[in-house]
Amino acid sequence: xxxxxxxxxxxxxxxxxxxxxxxxxxxxxxxxxxxxxxxxxxxxxxxxxxxxxxxxxxxxxxxxxxxxxxxxxxxxx
Numbered sequence: 001x002x003x004x005x006x007x008x009x010x011x012x013x014x015x016x017x018x019x020x021x022x023x024x025x026x027x028x029x030x031x032x033x034x035x036x037x038x039x040x041x042x043x044x045x046x047x048x049x050x051x052x053x054x055x056x057x058x059x060x061x062x063x064x065x066x067x068x069x070x071x072x073x074x075x076x077x
Contacts, residue, residue, distance in 0.1 A: 007050060010042045011057045018065050032070070 025031055039058050046054045062069065 004050065004053070007042065007046055007054055008057075010045065011054065011061065014038055014042070014058075015061045015064075018061065022065065022067075031067075 021034075022031070042058070043051060043054055059069070
């Protein structure tokens, strides 16, 4: 259970990690398991009513970095 400020801080931390992480990525398949684990940690901190907000922020982050979800519901379900 976290407040929105704490969730935003965690999401922003992940967003700052993304560009250098993607630049060093050897193969795109390596990205999803790692991202899923980090996103799941943030989602687990969120109250049930905050989860749609967190999911949208994570999806926006991916889109802003040119990352397409490989299939519906992934990785954020």
